Amino acid sequence: MVPREISLFLASLFLLPFAVQAQEHNTSKPKARVIMVGVNGMELDIIRPLILKGEMPNLSRVIESGAYGKLRTVSGPNCPRVYSTLFTSTKPEEHGVTGFLVGGITANTHMLKEEPIWSMLSKSGITVGMANVPATFPVMPVNGYMISGMLTRGKNCEDGVLCAPKLSEVTGGDAVYPRSMREELLKNVGDFYIDCERMPSAADLKGHEAEVINNWLGKVQTIRDQQTKLFDYLLTSHPTNFTFLAQSCEDRTGHWLYPITPFNVGYNASINSVRQDAFPNQYVAFDKVLGTILKHADENTYVVIVSDHGIKPLREFEEKDPHAHADHEKTTPVIAKHDFADGDDVPGSVFIMGPGIKHDFRLMGLEASVYDIAPTLLHIYGIEQPKQMRGRILSEVFVGHENKVAAKN
Ligand SMILES: [Zn+2]
Numbered sequence: 001m002v003p004r005e006i007s008l009f010l011a012s013l014f015l016l017p018f019a020v021q022a023q024e025h026n027t028s029k030p031k032a033r034v035i036m037v038g039v040n041g042m043e044l045d046i047i048r049p050l051i052l053k054g055e056m057p058n059l060s061r062v063i064e065s066g067a068y069g070k071l072r073t074v075s076g077p078n079c080p081r082v083y084s085t086l087f088t089s090t091k092p093e094e095h096g097v098t099g100f101l102v103g104g105i106t107a108n109t110h111m112l113k114e115e116p117i118w119s120m121l122s123k124s125g126i127t128v129g130m131a132n133v134p135a136t137f138p139v140m141p142v143n144g145y146m147i148s149g150m151l152t153r154g155k156n157c158e159d160g161v162l163c164a165p166k167l168s169e170v171t172g173g174d175a176v177y178p179r180s181m182r183e184e185l186l187k188n189v190g191d192f193y194i195d196c197e198r199m200p201s202a203a204d205l206k207g208h209e210a211e212v213i214n215n216w217l218g219k220v221q222t223i224r225d226q227q228t229k230l231f232d233y234l235l236t237s238h239p240t241n242f243t244f245l246a247q248s249c250e251d252r253t254g255h256w257l258y259p260i261t262p263f264n265v266g267y268n269a270s271i272n273s274v275r276q277d278a279f280p281n282q283y284v285a286f287d288k289v290l291g292t293i294l295k296h297a298d299e300n301t302y303v304v305i306v307s308d309h310g311i312k313p314l315r316e317f318e319e320k321d322p323h324a325h326a327d328h329e330k331t332t333p334v335i336a337k338h339d340f341a342d343g344d345d346v347p348g349s350v351f352i353m354g355p356g357i358k359h360d361f362r363l364m365g366l367e368a369s370v371y372d373i374a375p376t377l378l379h380i381y382g383i384e385q386p387k388q389m390r391g392r393i394l395s396e397v398f399v400g401h402e403n404k405v406a407a408k409n
Contacts, residue, residue, distance in 0.1 A: 031125075031126055031127075031241045031381065032241065032302060032355075032380050032381055033241055033242075033300060033301045033302065034241070034242050034243070034301070034302040034303075034304060034354075034377065034380060035235075035243045035245070035293060035296065035297055035301060035302070035303050035304070036242070036243065036244045036245070036303075036304040036305075036306065036377075037244075037245055037246070037247070037290065037293060037303070037304070037305045037306070038083070038133060038134070038244065038245070038246035038247065038305075038306055038307070038308065039246070039247050039250055039286060039305060039306070039307050040079060040134065040150070040246065040247060040248040040249075040250055040251035040252075040307070040308060041079075041250060041251030041254060041307060041308065041309055041310060041311045041338055041348075042250060042283070042286075042305075042307030042310065042348065042349055043254065043307075043310040043311045043312070044070065044310060044347075044349055045310070045312075046254075046279060046280055046283060047059070047283050049280075050280055050283055050284060051063070055280075055283075055284050055287070056283060056284065056287040057287065057291075058287045058288075058290040058291040058294055059287055059290060059305070059351065061294070062290075062294075062303060062305060062351045062353050063351060063360070064359065064360050065353040065359055065360075066303070066351060066352050066353025066354070066357050066358070066359065066360075066361070066397075067351075067352050067353070067357055067358050067361040067362070067363060067396075067397035068349065068350060068351040068352070068361075068362060068363065069349065069350060069362055069363025069364065069368055070347040070348070070349055070363065070365070070366055070368070071306065071307065071347055071348035071349050071350045071368055071369060071370055071373075072343070072344065072347055072348075072366040072367075072368065072369035072370065073308060073309040073343045073346065073347060073348050073369070073370050074091075074092060074343050074370065075341060075342065075343045076099075076339045076340070076341055076343065077308065077309035077338055077339055077340075077343050077346060077348075078099055078100060078338070078339045079100075079134040079135065079150055079151075079248075079251070079308060080097050080099065080100060080107040080134060080135035080150075080151060081097060081098055081099055082308035082309055082348070082370055083097075083133065083134045083135045083308055084096075084097035084107075084112060084116075084135055085370050085371060086306070086308065086370050086373050086374065087112070087116035087117050087118070087135075087374065088112070088114040088115065088116055088117070088374065088388075088389070089371045089372075089373075089374040089375055089388075089389035089390055089391040090114045090371075090388055090389065090390060091390065094113065094114055094388070095112055095113055095114040096111045096112060096113040096114075097111050097112060097135060100151070100161075101159065104159070105159065106151060106153065106157075106159050107135055107151055108135075108137055108138060108151070108173070109135070109136060109137065109138055109139070109140055110138070114388060115386070115388075116140075117374045117377060117378070118130060118140070118142050118146070118242075118244075119140070119142070120378065120383065120386070121143070121241075121242050121377075121378075121381065121383075122141075122142045122143035122144070123143075124381065124383050125143070126143065126241045126242055126381055127143050127144045127240040127241045127242070128142040128143055128144040128145075128146070128240055128241070128242050128243075128244075129142075129144045129145050129146075129234055129238055129239075129240035129242070129243045129244070130142070130144075130145070130146045130147065130243070130244045130245075131146075131147040131149070131230060131231065131234055131244075131245050131246070132147060132148075132149035132150075132194065132195070132227060132230075132245060132246045132247070132248070133148075133149045133244055133245075133246040134149045134150035134151060134246060134248065134308075135149075135150065135151055136148045136149055137149070137151055137152040137153065137173060137175060138172070138173025138174050138175070139173075139174050139175060139176060139177040140177065141177055141178075142177065144238070144240045145176070145177060145178065145181055145234075145238060145240075146176070146177045147175060147176050147177075147181075147185070147194070147230075148170075148174075148175045148176075148194060149194060149195055149246055149248065150162070150195045150196075150246075150248050151195075152165060152170055152175050152194045152195060153165070153170065153171055153172040153173065154166070154169040154170045154171050154172075154194075155169040155171065157171075161198075162195070162198045162252075163195070163198055164193050164194070164195050164196060164197045164198055164223070165193070165194055165195075166191045166192065166193055166194070167182065167185065167186060167191050167192055167194060168186070168191045170194065175194060185230070185233075188233055188237075189226070189229055189230050189233050190226065190229070192223075192226035192227070192229070192230055193222075193223045193226060195248055196220060196223055196248040196249035196252045197216060197219045197220055197223060197249075197252070198252075198332075199216070199252060199255065199256050199332040199334075200212050200216055200332065201331040201332055202331055202332065202333050203331070205271060205333070209270045209271050209274055210274050213257070213271070213274050213275055213278070214274075214275070217253075217275065217278055220249045220252070220253065220282075221285065223249060224247070224249055224285055224286075224289065227247065227289065228288075228289050228292050231245050231289070231292065231293055232292050232296075235293065235296040236296070239296075241381075242377070242381075245293065247286055247289065249282060250279075250282040250283060250286060251311060251338075253278055253279050253282045254279050254282070254311040254336050255311070255332075255334045255335075255336055255337060256271070256332060256333060256334050256335060256336075257271075257272070257275060257278040257279050257335075258279050258311065258313055258335055258336035259272075259276040259277075259278075259279055259280070260272055260313045260335050260336070264313045264314065264335065265313065265314040265315065265316060265335075266313075266314050266333070266334070266335040267335065268333060268335075271333060272335060290305070299355070300354075300355055301354060302352065302353070302354030302355070302357070302380060303351075303352070303353050303354060304350070304351070304352045304354075304373075304377075305349075305350070305351040305352075306348065306349075306350050306351075306370075306373055307348035307349045307350075308348050308370065309338045309343070309346045309347070309348045310338060310346040310347055310348060310349070311336050311337065311338045311346060312336060312337070312338070312340075312345060312346055313335060313336045314334075314335060314336065314337060315340070315345075344366060347366060348370060350363070350368060350373070350394075352394075352397055354380075356398050356399050356400075357397055357398060357399070358397055358398070358399055361397065363394075363396070363397070368394055369391060370391075371389070371390045371391030371392075372391035372392055372393070372394050373391070374389060374391060375389050375391045375392055375393050376391075376393050376394045376397075379393040379395075
């Protein structure tokens with residue numbers, strides 16, 4: 001079933017050239033430019049020491065030039081559930097994408113019951129470009145392009161299980177809108193992995209732990225290199241007013257290679273002592289991706305970095321749950337997770353810089369939430385917040401607004 005608003009948008013696509021033309025005549029003010037970067041499960045506990053050590057110079061630059069803080073997430077936060085909340089500023093029960101599986105079927109965009117931000121922006125004549133954003137498969141028509149991300153289905157993908165198809169291996173729907181762009185990407189970027197590699201199983205690891213871990217991390221870096229090339233290509237050849245790019249390897253690595261100690265639940269020396277640097281290194285590598293993205297941002301560009309949740313080592317109460325130490329397919333040993341019943345255990349984070357955004361400004365507490373991202377984006381474009389949205393504009397990050405819930409760093 002397609003919600004009414006989305007049907008209307010599909011219908012309006014045919015009229016789009018006329019709508020865009022009309023806008024050009026009516027307004028002389030240039031549209032805001034926003035580059036949003038989603039980092040899956042970015043954990044502040046891990047990145048803070050890296051910032052102190054100077055190992056994330058690009059993120060440090062965003063912090064110094066902008067505002068940042070924790071981002072309250074939803075209960076039981078998993079990626080499709082939180083991202084769909086981020087897209088719509090509505091509760092999971094309202095937008096319909098409540099988890100990896102909904103009614104036994106892998107979460108997909110046909111399930112979205114509330115209008116997502118990309119549709120609202122497109123209808124207002126804003127050009128939209130998106131790549132590798134979780135829970136955007138099959139892709140939907142936008143006033144620009146969309147390349148799907150995590151939960152894209154392909155060769156050998158089982159329902160509700162993470163899987164990493166290449167662009168050429170996608171099945172069950174389109175991974176690229178418009179369709180004509182698929183060939184262009186294959187030619188200019190190559191046959192890239194759409195999502196990060198899934199984790200190895202306990203059976204694969206047994207007796208070959210160090211080798212399997214090192215090979216897996218090598219593949220992760222290959223995927224990140226491909227994503228960097230893709231993002232650079234899109235920002236160069238297809239610039240849009242609103243661009244939303246996402247990374248997922250950080251979260252995947254954290255689940256089973258979080259640097260825990262023998263006192264943590266689930267510690268297994270043969271796995272967890274092999275590469276204590278693996279998880280922090282993901283953020284150092286992310287910072288390089290961010291550096292490539294920032295080359296495309298001038299002083300008039302808003303840069304918004306958002307993490308849907310954090311990730312923490314398993315807790316003492318996990319001992320009672322027989323599945324707690326395994327991932328979605330119940331085979332990979334995990335030692336950290338984020339879908340705790342209390343979402344406040346694993347807040348995400350937000351970093352924003354751009355015209356009119358305060359500098360070196362820290363949001364305190366958990367007053368900013370994943371519900372607030374879409375209203376704040378609409379505010380930047382001067383679009384009124386629709387009634388169904390539950391979030392608020394993060395007005396305290398803009399110069400000239402009271403510091404109700406924030407304090408100068
Ligand atoms: Zn996530």
